[in-house]
């Protein structure tokens with residue numbers, strides 16, 4: 322195990338300089354084995370491109386905790402896909418994170434909060450369950466890439482995330498890189514990709530991308546919202562999410 326410096330942004334910058342250029346799978350192995358052994362998780366939506374990182378995890382650490390936000394609003398196809406992929410890849414530590422029963426009763430008793438206040442719904446069903454769960458870890462992997470949206474275009478591989486370190490092994494990958502990886506390893510894609518979905522989240526808030534838009538343009542269509550809130554500044558450490 323390496324002596325990982327504190328989690329200030331300058332320390333995270335040092336990690337980025339030392340390890341940020343590693344190949345994605347090597348980086349995952351290094352982070353799991355040397356940087357944050359037993360203290361790191363992968364957060365996965367089992368969405369359109371998730372299979373690439375899940376496959377790497379299965380090769381370097383099949384017992385890596387994989388945190389899945391079970392919002393209660395997923396497509397049936399996503400839940401079925403998740404079951405198949407976990408079994409196929411031999412992932413042994415997939416953990417569902419659900420919103421609290423008390424929160425649902427108080428804030429979304431009829432399940433329609435997403436239509437009235439999407440930010441509040443994401444806070445209830447995604448942000449708060451995730452950040453409660455992350456209290457048990459020092460670092461987490463995400464599948465975010467710079468080519469996905471303008472707001473992600475300058476993202477580092479290692480990011481400071483409150484008390485934790487966020488690692489984006491695919492930050493420099495393009496959609497072509499992901500497609501090639503999936504093809505090379507003969508991996509099963511989310512079935513809705515075939516149906517034209519470029520980014521897949523909760524069913525009420527996911528559509529096919531707009532003409533000329535990026536892959537995530539089908540998320541929260543008609544709203545200015547582009548992120549669920551788990552990657553926005555201000556969300557770590559239980560602070561109020563910015564969206």
Ligand code: SF4
Pocket residue numbers: 392394435438439440442443444446447522523524525526549
């Ligand atoms: S994506 Fe939509 S349904 Fe899912 S948590 Fe956010 S607002 Fe709610």
